[in-house]
Amino acid sequence: xxxxxxxxxxxxxxxxxxxxxxxxxxxxxxxxxxxxxxxxxxxxxxxxxxxxxxxxxxxxxxxxxxxxxxxxxxxxxxxxxxxxxxxxxxxxxxxxxxxxxxxxxxxxxxxxxxxxxxxxxxxxxxxxxxxxxxxxxxxxxxxxxxxxxxxxxxxxxxxxxxxxxxxxxxxxxxxxxxxxxxxxxxxxxxxxxxxxxxxxxxxxxxxxxxxxxxxxxxxxxxxxxxxxxxxxxxxxxxxxxxxx
Amino acid sequence: xxxxxxxxxxxxxxxxxxxxxxxxxxxxxxxxxxxxxxxxxxxxxxxxxxxxxxxxxxxxxxxxxxxxxxxxxxxxxxxxxxxxxxxxxxxxxxxxxxxxxxxxxxxxxxxxxxxxxxxxxxxxxxxxxxxxxxxxxxxxxxxxxxxxxxxxxxxxxxxxxxxxxxxxxxxxxxxxxxxxxxxxxxxxxxxxxxxxxxxxxxxxxxxxxxxxxxxxxxxxxxxxxxxxxxxxxxxxxxxxxxxxxxxxxxxxxxxxxxxxxxxxxxxxxxxxxxxxxxxxxxxxxxxxxx
Amino acid sequence: xxxxxxxxxxxxxxxxxxxxxxxxxxxxxxxxxxxxxxxxxxxxxxxxxxxxxxxxxxxxxxxxxxxxxxxxxxxxxxxxxxxxxxxxxxxxxxxxxxxxxxxxxxxxxxxxxxxxxxxxxxxxxxxxxxxxxxxxxxxxxxxxxxxxxxxxxxxxxxxxxxxxxxxxxxxxxxxxxxxxxxxxxxxxxxxxxxxxxxxxxxxxxxxxxxxxxxxxxxxxxxxxxxxxxxxxxxxxxxxxxxxxxxxxxxxxxxxxxxxxxxxxxxxxxxxxxxxxxxxxxxxxxxxxxxxxxxxxxxxxxxxxxxxxxxxxxxxxxxxxxxx
Numbered sequence: 131x132x133x134x135x136x137x138x139x140x141x142x143x144x145x146x147x148x149x150x151x152x153x154x155x156x157x158x159x160x161x162x163x164x165x166x167x168x169x170x171x172x173x174x175x176x177x178x179x180x181x182x183x184x185x186x187x188x189x190x191x192x193x194x195x196x197x198x199x200x201x202x203x204x205x206x207x208x209x210x211x212x213x214x215x216x217x218x219x220x221x222x223x224x225x226x227x228x229x230x231x232x233x234x235x236x237x238x239x240x241x242x243x244x245x246x247x248x249x250x251x252x253x254x255x256x257x258x259x260x261x262x263x264x265x266x267x268x269x270x271x272x273x274x275x276x277x278x279x280x281x282x283x284x285x286x287x288x289x290x291x292x293x294x295x296x297x298x299x300x301x302x303x304x305x306x307x308x309x310x311x312x313x314x315x316x317x318x319x320x321x322x323x324x325x326x327x328x329x330x331x332x333x334x335x336x337x338x339x340x341x342x343x344x345x346x347x348x349x350x351x352x353x354x355x356x357x358x359x360x361x362x363x364x365x366x367x368x369x370x371x372x373x374x
Numbered sequence: 375x376x377x378x379x380x381x382x383x384x385x386x387x388x389x390x391x392x393x394x395x396x397x398x399x400x401x402x403x404x405x406x407x408x409x410x411x412x413x414x415x416x417x418x419x420x421x422x423x424x425x426x427x428x429x430x431x432x433x434x435x436x437x438x439x440x441x442x443x444x445x446x447x448x449x450x451x452x453x454x455x456x457x458x459x460x461x462x463x464x465x466x467x468x469x470x471x472x473x474x475x476x477x478x479x480x481x482x483x484x485x486x487x488x489x490x491x492x493x494x495x496x497x498x499x500x501x502x503x504x505x506x507x508x509x510x511x512x513x514x515x516x517x518x519x520x521x522x523x524x525x526x527x528x529x530x531x532x533x534x535x536x537x538x539x540x541x542x543x544x545x546x547x548x549x550x551x552x553x554x555x556x557x558x559x560x561x562x563x564x565x566x567x568x569x570x571x572x573x574x575x576x577x578x579x580x581x582x583x584x585x586x587x588x589x590x591x592x593x594x595x596x597x598x599x600x601x602x603x604x605x606x607x608x609x610x611x612x613x614x615x616x617x618x619x620x621x622x623x624x625x626x627x628x629x630x631x632x633x634x635x636x637x638x639x640x641x642x643x644x645x646x647x648x649x650x651x652x653x654x655x656x657x658x659x660x661x662x663x664x
Numbered sequence: 665x666x667x668x669x670x671x672x673x674x675x676x677x678x679x680x681x682x683x684x685x686x687x688x689x690x691x692x693x694x695x696x697x698x699x700x701x702x703x704x705x706x707x708x709x710x711x712x713x714x715x716x717x718x719x720x721x722x723x724x725x726x727x728x729x730x731x732x733x734x735x736x737x738x739x740x741x742x743x744x745x746x747x748x749x750x751x752x753x754x755x756x757x758x759x760x761x762x763x764x765x766x767x768x769x770x771x772x773x774x775x776x777x778x779x780x781x782x783x784x785x786x787x788x789x790x791x792x793x794x795x796x797x798x799x800x801x802x803x804x805x806x807x808x809x810x811x812x813x814x815x816x817x818x819x820x821x822x823x824x825x826x827x828x829x830x831x832x833x834x835x836x837x838x839x840x841x842x843x844x845x846x847x848x849x850x851x852x853x854x855x856x857x858x859x860x861x862x863x864x865x866x867x868x869x870x871x872x873x874x875x876x877x878x879x880x881x882x883x884x885x886x887x888x889x890x891x892x893x894x895x896x897x898x899x900x901x902x903x904x905x906x907x908x909x910x911x912x913x914x915x916x917x918x919x920x921x922x923x924x925x926x927x928x929x930x931x932x933x934x935x936x937x938x939x940x941x942x943x944x945x946x947x948x949x950x951x952x953x954x955x956x957x958x959x960x961x962x963x964x965x966x967x968x969x970x971x972x973x974x975x976x977x978x979x980x981x982x983x984x985x986x987x
Contacts (some may be wrong), residue, residue: 183856205855215856223849234846237839238858244839288858407776409783458954467722467775472953474724474779475909479949482902486942595898599784606777637795644788647781648769655773 133160136323137292138181142191144177151177153347155191159292164314164324166334166355169344175327176218178344179296182325183215184208196291198335210240214290216281218297218327224270228261229253231269231280235287252287259283259313262341275306282313293317299333311336331359343367378511379632380625385517387624388524389583393597394604395531396575402548402611403568405466406473407455409423410480412597414573417484418444418580419589420492426499433501434519440577448573455480460565481594488591492554493572498588503637520582527578530573532613544568548611596640609657619658622646670814672837676830683826683858690815698814702886704819704873706879710900711907711919712828713875716835719913720848723775727766727782728904730789731759731873733895737793740806740890748810752881759877760870767866790896797892806890812885820882828875832916844868848914899942903930906949912959921960 135158142155152174159165167175180186182193184205193201198213200211214235220244223231232252243251256262259279264272269280278298285293299310311333317324328334334341334355341358343351345367358360358364393415400408418440425431425439459476463469498611502519505512535541546554547564555561579597583589604623623646630642650657689701710728718725738755746754766785770778781864797804835841843864846854854861884890903926911922929948956963 185852185856204860205852205861206858209856209858217852221850221853223853224847225849226845230842233842234853234857237842240858242839284853284857398901407779455950462957470776471722471724472957474776475905475953476950478726478902478905479946479953481946482899482949483946486940486944486946489942490939595784599780599787602780602783606780629938635795635799637791637798640784641789641795642790644784647784651773651777651781653767655777 133162135159136161136163136196137298137325138192139178139182140192140193140194142178142181142193142339143189144174144186150347152181152188155344155347155349157342157349157352158165158324159325161291161323162321163339164318164326164337166333166338166341167325167327168329168341168358169342171352173344173367174294174347175344176186177347179215179294179325179327182208183213183294184257206238209238209288212289212291213294214285214288214292215294216278216285216296216298218300220274220277221280222269222272222277222280222284227266227268228256228272228280229265232256232283232287235284239288241289255283255287257318259286275302275309278302278310279313286317291323293322295324295328297327297329299326299328307333335359375632377508378431378513379628381508381513382513382517383625383628384621385521385624386628387621388521389579389620390529390600390604390624391617391620392524392528392582393576393579394601394608394620395528395613396579397598397601398572398573398608398611398616399544399568399575401573401605401622404456404565404572405469405551406423406452406565406569407470408477409474409598410477410484410571410594411572411576411601412594412599413481413484413488414444414576414594415580415583415597416446416488416589416591416594418577419526419584420488420497422581422584423497423499425517426501429650433585434523436579437523437578440581441574444577445570445574449566449570451480451573452569456569457562458557458627460562464491481598485591489555492591494591496590501582503559514586516585520585523582527575528617531575532637534553535613540564540567599640600643603643603650606655607646607650607657612657615658668674672833675729675833679826679829679833681898683822686822690818695814698818700927700931702814702818702821702882702883703897703931704924705818705825706883707904707907707927708920709821709825709828709879710742710904711911711923712825712832712916713872713879714904715908715911715913715919716828716832716875717865717872718908719915719918720844720864721769721775721868721871722848723778723865724905725782725869725872726779726898726901726905727785728876729896729898729900731763731876732880732883732900733786733789733793733892734762735877735882736884736887736890736895737806737880738877738894739810739881739884740808743808743884748812752878755877755881756874759873763870763873764866767869771865771869783875786896786898786901790892791894794892803894807888807889808884810885814886817882817886821879823873824878824882829916831871838915840864840867866920899945902945902949906945906952907947908959910952910956910959914958915961918959918961942978 131212138158140156142152142241144152155178159361167174177186177197181188182316184203184207187202191198191201195211198211200208203211214250223234226234229249233248235249236248251261253265256265259282261276261279261283264276269277272280299307302310307330314324314337326338338355339351341355342349343358350363350367351361397408397411400406400411421440422433422436426433455476456473459472460469463472469493502515504515506515506518513571535545543559543564544567546559547561551561585655600623604616604619622645626642626646627639631639690698710732714725714728717723735755738758739751742751742754764911766781770781794804843854843859846857846859847864851861887894907922907926908919909922910926911920912918933944937944
């Protein structure tokens, strides 16, 4: 693959007190790629997402987006630089209705939309994620899957270059999961670059071009989903020594 | 003059540290931001004053009455006033806002009652007012006694927290109330106990302070403020931090009062507070958390 | 989006008529009621300004009287040196600078730091002003002799309140106001949506402090004599918080619902129980915190017939859903 590198992470390090959550993490993503960020619970995946999106700032290391150093920028500037995210525990704006939730993503991006334009654009986005009939429902009243859709819609409203999905498919039942996978695949075809933290193996195999596996804060494997999932060290990390 | 200023700063700082330890317990474990805290310090000062002047009970003996009484009083405050707020709060932020509001109201009630009884004048009483020579500075014996007691009680308190079952439970709740529940710690009981214990510390501070300082009904806010600043400076929940921060604040204040102007002590408190906020808001010993 | 659409014109017109009518009050009532009207108007500005910042952000400011007192003091110091309008401008500037200082040092941190900072700020400012008066001017207390009548004060407050409501109204329909609602819902989400949360909080805090400062400046001539203890009385901050919470700080007109009954109550209490004022006020406050956590407005919204929420701003909303 010779295509353009969109995001490059190098030497990323984050410690909470004595606990090292992310240790010398590094990987690149090319434009249009979907990579899965895998690893056992507590291996530091969400911390990596938080470091990239600016929710946390690293102790050391660099995050470069499209040639621009975004390390240590505050979250809103990183959002302006072109990174949008969802949260491990879904975070919508419960008292606002769905249109307003999407408008929240439209109104403060680099090319902001407001008023009538925002309203129209928000409605179109709701159609795209299949929530148009809930336009005026308070987001807090939606079902879990719809809240997840809405959160994704808000992230898309930002028109990101890179989308970070933190266990966006977790907690869905089998049919919802199929809907979710279809939605992400659609985004892939539209050419969006995505990093997804995920435990759902079906989704990883069917969506990801590449996987990065973490254990105890460090990267232990990087390659195609099949190669990575049969890697000895990865199996040890998930299941313990006896299975390797 | 310098050694006098430093020594009285250390005495004062010791009091701040003691008072702040109680507040850090209430905020760190019970998650109650108690703006009426300083009022309880002053109430104890007035109780010590009454015991001394009307019944002739000296403040040291008075502590034997005041400590259990204030523990009980704060227990009741928590059970009656704060439990409903804890029950209705959906998250920590809501409890913080509600407790700030409720204790803000409590502040005006307590202050109002004190004003009705004692008016706005300054009070003090004579107790061990003879001078003792310490490193060439003449120090009032009551200051030495107060400092001694602050050290003993602070240490005892520290040992309770680190060496006993209930102390360990309190620390566990401070770190993570949800997980504490999983290891069969009664979080409601622990919170109530921590709040009451913190209130008792405030009372001890009030009694000791009344031995060597004049006090008035309106000083509660200042005590709350200083205790809060010491807690933040030392890092929430950090006992050692509270001690160091309290001493820094006490000595800084005493030096300013001696060499610059006694009218600017609160200004120096704020300068220190601002520095902490700008440089290290998580406190001198606090972890920089997310 | 233009402010002057059919949707927005109606409330503005109604407001203008009400304010025009209120301006005739001095010719209808005697001095006692005028003094009461001034109290209501000043608390209305203070509580609404307080809610403008503290309502959406849930950052409880305990320092209303700091800005109010700064306004009053500026008038006491400069009142005889320049025209009153210029004095008001100076007062506004001083208030803005102090608010910026407070905002920059605390609003990028968690809310509790802000509360603590404002909690002690009154004491700090009072002591520093006292120190200055004792050591520099060598006189505690100042006289304010200005040629401003009670009616002038009333009209100025009324105008200030009108400007404040209009500001709040426009804010509620602006991107800035929408950003505040998002921040109130979830600050983390707001940041990741590209909102500069700290800057917006500081801007709102300064705006709210500006109105408080101006209220103090307008009210100063009423006293003729002020000293730090009068100008920086923490009871005022407390009263404003009570009123805003009783009415409901998350709606523009909410605080007003608390201001009117409580100003009357304060009047009765100070007249009949001057020594127990603080205790009674504390009790009233506790009742509000425990029984009406969302204010009168919250109560109304909870029990009104479940008509689909005709929520605040976005005028386009109900009208034109794309088919």
